[in-house]
Amino acid sequence: MIEFLQHVINALILGSTYALLGIGLTLIFGIMRVVNFAHGELYAFGAYCVYLVSVLMGLNFFFSILVAILAGCLLGALIEVILLRPMRNADIDTTMLVMIGAMIVMQNGEQYIWGGVAKSVNTPFPEAPFVIGPFSVSSLSLFVFFAALLLIGVAYFLINRTKLGKAMRATFQDRDTASLMGINIQRIYMATFAIGSSLAAAAGALLGPVYVVSPLMGNIASLKAFAIVILGGLGSIGGATIGGFMLAFAEEIGAGYISSGYRDAMGFLIIIAVLLVKPTGLFARSERIG
């Protein structure tokens, strides 16, 4: 039982960053109808930003996370303007191919610049874990958990309480009508991609120091993000949040009780199972895109 609760604690911490990753992708997928294969690379990009700023430049760790979030936002806006804007009316498969191209370029660019060896990031947090009764949590993990929760809260606020968020939701519901109401669709798309990218970069910036930073980390992250989005239902931010925690929970339980080698298989098995049983996702809105 104690072992199980420890798994639950680990899953909560992992799930908070997964949720960030999933919210970013579900925004892009839902509003822009773009299958963003580069999402995982933006996650890796965030992690490398932290490595660059806090390890190589020796600046403050918290500052480096902020830099990663902003840089992710800028890179996302850039990708949107250069690669996606000219493809606005192309079908979903075509933009998918463009994003796969972007993924290849980014992943191998990272490999070229940083080399294939995984990097580790030192943090100002003490090594010794917090021990509460029979459970132990490292202080870094606790920080990651609360930082991720804060960012999820910011994303919720942005989508549900601001004018930009309102315009984004309107675009999600009906692009043409939103455009008729005077919403600048191009700007909404750019903002969506930038916000989604910065959330992915934030997830990488938070999770990178927990594990190691490597050029291949984006590969699996993209697919996990897809798993989360599919679990939660397309375009549903609440669904992506819950989906993130569910995937983390499935991975922890799978790794703990079945086999650690199949940890990453959990996400894929979930994707296959959900799509075959309930293709609209577990928490989908009535409308479905795609």
Next chain:
Amino acid sequence: MTRLFPWVALAVFASIPLWLHDPYLLNAFITTGIFIIAAMSLNLLLGYTGQLSLGHVAFFGIGAYTSALTSLGFDVELIGGLRVVHEPWPVWTGLVLGTLVAGLCGYIVGKLSFRVRGAYFVIVTISFAEVVRLVALNWVELTQGPLALTSIPPMTLGLPGLGYFDFYSKQSYFYLVLAIVVISYVIIRRLVYSRVGRAMVALKENESLAVSVGIDVTRYLVLAAVVSAGIAGAAGSLYAHYLKIIDPDVFLFLYTITMVIMVITGGKGTLAGPIVGGLIFGFIPVVARSFAAPEVQWILYGLFMILIVFVLPQGIVPAVENLFTARSKAEFPASPKAKIQDAP
């Protein structure tokens, strides 16, 4: 002229081992040929039915592992203490079994994943490939996991009455690959130009309309998936017996991407497209390796892929065909009557 073209191309390729003796270039031709087979099989799904299957490498890898294990033999204990021992079989049975098992997997995956379309289909197929990769990595008893299956025997073929062939030399392996390329080409051509092929194209163009005139969508899609997966499996088998070593990296997403790039560059939905695209991308590394590290080559691949989608979204082969038809149209201007009929 256009009817003769495939025969001319075949004759040129068949003559290659006669004048080309550089083992490195021959090796490049053989691996390119193997990937062309895989790309042709992907084109059947991607180009003719319009389903972007990004898990295609799973069938390639399944073919490779099935074929290698058939010829190497294995001894596995399944769940429940059931022990399965397999003695090594002749190598050519590996090729056959690899094709069949991959085709069977294509049937199962097709049956399951064609319930969803578009982005969802893509993600299901990727997930399938990743699950298979993780199984290959973790089922060490069967696959040796990351240690790789080694000393896979080279391809041999014993035909009753015709004698015994082996494919040890690069020249002979080249002809074996070429033969499989031709067989796959003929199968795909026959399929595409049959009733089935027309049904597939109808599905691609407008699925609801196709359904409304009574085309059984799932049946044709699954048929395409089975043929496509089987051919990919044959390519995987050739790959395994050529390299004589395979590890779970054969399932990497990058291989699927290589096939996709070949198909879209050459022209999806054309018979020659994967061959043209395959030759281009098979030989880019040969040219680029002198000045570019593998990462840089991949960056070039990625940029090339984006460029092709932007500039030549239909691929090279249709672009060249259009060039020719445009020229012949200029020579024989359409009659004014036809023009009037076209006008709304």
